[in-house]
Amino acid sequence: MRKVKVYITLKEGVLDPQGKAVQNSLESLEFGGVKDVRVGKYMELMIEDSKDIDKEVDQMCDKLLANPVIEDYSYTIEEVV
Amino acid sequence: MRKVKVYITLKEGVLDPQGKAVQNSLESLEFGGVKDVRVGKYMELMIEDSKDIDKEVDQMCDKLLANPVIEDYSYTIEEVV
Known part of the structure; x- marks a missing residue:
């Protein structure tokens, strides 16, 4: 089992009213x-x-977790003992 | 100038419908x-x-950024060159 931590942020230059x-x-x-x-x-x-968990996580981000037009994503993968 | 990265997560046991x-x-x-x-x-x-930037960030989290009843927070502080 792996714990994947995903960070999704607005792209540089995108207005952030919430911020x-x-x-x-x-x-x-x-x-x-x-x-x-x-x-x-x-x-x-x-x-x-x-x-190929990296490829899987990239696909999850591209397809659902992040909006590729206005958001960037990064992630870390940890082993769960 | 410092860049503070704040991570806010639901406490263990709190239902996460969004998740x-x-x-x-x-x-x-x-x-x-x-x-x-x-x-x-x-x-x-x-x-x-x-x-006392640590104390300040803790106060920001306690007062506004995180809901102490259902959320935990953690943060890192980086120097911005």
């Missing part, structure tokens, strides 16, 4: 030093081991 | 080996350097 909203809220809570906030998705998948 | 929906969708796309999916949030914050 702006979080930034404004932090400022209203007196956290003045916050210069930028980008909000993305984080997923943990438990996947049965397979010889 | 279930993603898992079902992956199965319908013929990815059979997916045993569990947990969906969370990932944020990147650019924050001015300060001597």
